[in-house]
Structure formats: structure tokens, C-alpha cells
Amino acid sequence: MNRWRARLRSALQVWRHHRVQAVLAVLGVVAGVSGLVTVVAIGEGARREFNEAIGLMGGGTLVVRSSGAALPMERVSAVRRILGPDLNQVVPVASAQTSAQSSSARVSGVRIVETARDYQAAQRLDVYDGRFLSWYDQENDSRVCVLGWELGRQLFPRGGAVGQQIRLGERIFTVVGWLAPLERPDIDMGALELPELDQVVYVPLAANGLASARVSLDELILRFDDEADMIRASGAVQRILEFDAEGTTFEYVVPVEMLRQKYHLQTVVGFLLMGTTVVMLVVGGIGIMNTMLMTVLRRRPEIGLRMAFGARRRDIIEQFVTESGLVALLGGVVGLVVGAVIAQLVGWQLGWPVAIGFTAGLAGLLAALAVGVLAGAYPAIQAAAVQPIKTLNHG
Numbered sequence: 377m378n379r380w381r382a383r384l385r386s387a388l389q390v391w392r393h394h395r396v397q398a399v400l401a402v403l404g405v406v407a408g409v410s411g412l413v414t415v416v417a418i419g420e421g422a423r424r425e426f427n428e429a430i431g432l433m434g435g436g437t438l439v440v441r442s443s444g445a446a447l448p449m450e451r452v453s454a455v456r457r458i459l460g461p462d463l464n465q466v467v468p469v470a471s472a473q474t475s476a477q478s479s480s481a482r483v484s485g486v487r488i489v490e491t492a493r494d495y496q497a498a499q500r501l502d503v504y505d506g507r508f509l510s511w512y513d514q515e516n517d518s519r520v521c522v523l524g525w526e527l528g529r530q531l532f533p534r535g536g537a538v539g540q541q542i543r544l545g546e547r548i549f550t551v552v553g554w555l556a557p558l559e560r561p562d563i564d565m566g567a568l569e570l571p572e573l574d575q576v577v578y579v580p581l582a583a584n585g586l587a588s589a590r591v592s593l594d595e596l597i598l599r600f601d602d603e604a605d606m607i608r609a610s611g612a613v614q615r616i617l618e619f620d621a622e623g624t625t626f627e628y629v630v631p632v633e634m635l636r637q638k639y640h641l642q643t644v645v646g647f648l649l650m651g652t653t654v655v656m657l658v659v660g661g662i663g664i665m666n667t668m669l670m671t672v673l674r675r676r677p678e679i680g681l682r683m684a685f686g687a688r689r690r691d692i693i694e695q696f697v698t699e700s701g702l703v704a705l706l707g708g709v710v711g712l713v714v715g716a717v718i719a720q721l722v723g724w725q726l727g728w729p730v731a732i733g734f735t736a737g738l739a740g741l742l743a744a745l746a747v748g749v750l751a752g753a754y755p756a757i758q759a760a761a762v763q764p765i766k767t768l769n770h771g
Contacts, residue, residue: 401667402707404660405747409711409740410718411653415646416736417719421729422642426635436464436600437498438610439629440617447593447617447624454616455598462600462609467491467498468581469595474545476577478531486527488544490581498597499573506538506553513552513580522553526574542577549579603632642728657743660707661751668700668755679759689760696756697749704748708741715740 440447449468456466470490476483489495496508504525513520521542528537528551537554558574598613600606610628617626672679679692716732723730 401660401663402703402710404656404663405704405707405744406660406711406714408653408655408657408660408747409708409744410715411649411656412743413712413715413732413736413740414719414722415649415653416739417715417730417732418642418649418722418728419646420731420733420735421723422639424731425729426639436602436604436606437631438598438600438606438613439631440596440598440613441627441629442594442617443625443627447596449593451617452593452596455596455613458612458616459609462605463598464601465494465498465597465599467494467597467599468593469495469597470581470593471595475543476527476531477543478540480533481531483527483530486544487576489576489578491578492581495578495597498599501558501573502556504554504556506551508553508555509578509580518580519547519549520552520580521549522555522578523551524555524574524576524578525557527577528554544577544579553578606630657747660704661747664700664704664748664751665755667703668696668752669758671699672696672755672759675759692760693753693756696759697752700752700755701745701748704744704751705741708744711744712737712740 452466452468456463468491472488472490473485474488476486491509492514493509493511495501496503501508503522506522508522509520512518521544523531523537531537531542532540537551540551541548542551543549555573596617598606598609600609614626614628618624683689683692715736719730719732719736722728
């Protein structure tokens, strides 16, 4: 312990005697480590987002949207009938916008989703209170609805939404369910062109005439076992939906593919930042080496005296390598803080999830330590080559 304290004291003396050079050297390490932390945080955030999206939606989700004319329910039945067992779920959706009003609040521009009960499983929705829509609601034209978490809080600030009535446009609905808040911090729903489900109200499909036509849709969610099944079936889906559908434009959205493209973009940006990071670490290492060489020249009498009293070459090398490593490690600690701030700013500005955790911190500290040890190796060898008699005579 005393030996490490002595070496730490020696390392701090580098700062005291060569402040400008030491600060410039450590700045390179700070810049390099902060860049490395940013790269690792962006990469880890992208990886988590991709994996969470795969777990949430599966690789075989296809979303079909129509514009120009609504999609008839007959086409949906044809898709289900022709694809048969290759298709896990077919979830029809019709959307509209209107105002929602409760006894205590009014919210404008609310997105209404007319759908079936399978929508809950397709979107992995959890119910906080009450229940989701049922087949009975759809078959009996029930005037019931389910509220997203945030919308429920806006309409019923004191809670107790289930059993209450709200007005959607000109119609009165009874709230039968209130969804739990979505815990998807690593998924950018906007990047996947998916709605913010916490702000939605759900009603039974085609039961209340809120869509443009009673039995017409504007979105269809298809779920397959995996991405390969989805790709094989996508051609058949396109032919069924677009057959004799003049005036209707279809958009085929594969959320996982969109996320994959975003992931590739983040990876490219990470490689570019990594190149800059390596350059900054090299510059910082050269600066530390230069500072340590000046330290060796100034401390030649001290080195000779130590060797005259029995210090071995290995002890001298170990001392100077430890000193340079500690100086670089101090710069690495500062770089961690700076890198964490930069990563958060990049994530906030670009809308990318970032994950600053143990991996990023460990990578930054190890990089700083490696730079310090490598940069101090040559000065340490030079120090160990000092001849005690010459230095003592010179002194």
C-alpha cells in the first residue's frame, strides 16, 4: 500500500512540474475515452433497441396501410383463408380522430382505433384495470372502449376510469379497460412508424361507424412465425390486396427491417467515431510519452541514487510505467464523465437510444490504462538504462 501511495505521489508530481505538458497529454486521453464511451453507448443502445423490438413484435410482422380508398373486410378474409396456417394473426384496424371528453376533462385530436381483441396480443398490451375488447363487444355493437395509459390519466386524473362514460365525437362510450403504461424505453416507436399506443382509445371494430366505412379498414397487421415466412408470403399478400383495387395505394411496412436500417446507420456512425477516437488516443499517448521523457531527464539523479541503493531495472521500469498509467487513468475518469454527457446529447439530438453502463465505463478505463502503459514503456526503459555512477558524478 505504501509503495502505491509513493507512486501516486510521483505521478502527481508530473502534473506539478510539467503542468502544461501534462494537461495537454491528458486532454488527448480525455477526448479519446469520451469518444470511446460515446461509441459504445450508441452501439449498446442500438443493440438493445433491436433486440427489444424483435422480442416485442417478432421478426415476422408486416403492417399494410391503404390510402385513397379503404381496404374491404372481404380482402382480409381472403388473406386469412389463402395463407391459412402460415399466418399466425390477422389484426384489422380502422383509425379516426376526434375529441374525447369525460366529466372532468376534454382532450382534442385523440386517435381512435377500431380493432378486434387480437390487437392486444399483437401489440403486447397489458391491462392495468378492467379488460380489453372481446368478440362479444364486436358482435353486439357494444358502445365500449379501452383507454391508453396517458389518455386515461388525462381524462381521469384521479383514477377510476373503468365503468365511467366518455364522449367520443357525438357518441357515448363506457370505459371497460385501462391499459398499463408501456415500458419500452429502448424502442423508438416513431422510427418504426408505429403509433404511440399510450395516447389511443380502442373501440370494437366496425361496431360504431367511427371509420370511413362500416366494414372497411385502413391498416392490417399480419404476424408470421418468423421473418422468412413473412418474406415468402408477402408476394401473395400483395396480390390478394391489390387485385382490382384501382385508386388505392398500399404501403407495406416491415418494422424490423426499418429498425435494421437504423441499426446499420448507427453502426456506420459508430465506426466513424471510433476512427476519430483511435486518433485522439494515439495523440494522447504521444503526449504522455513526451511528458514522461522530460520527467526521466529531470529525475536522472534520483534514478541513479535509487539504483545505487539496490533498486533493480525492473523496479525503475515498473515505477515509471505505473506513473504514466495513473496519469492516463485519471484522464480516463474525466473522459468517462465527458463521454456520458456527449452520448446523452447525441441520443437526445438524433433521437437514438443510448445505454451508458458497465461495458462503456470499463472499455473507457481499460483504453486509458492501455494508452498510459504503452506510452510509459519507452520512457521507463530509458530510465532503467541510466548509469548510477555517471548520474551521481554529474550530480
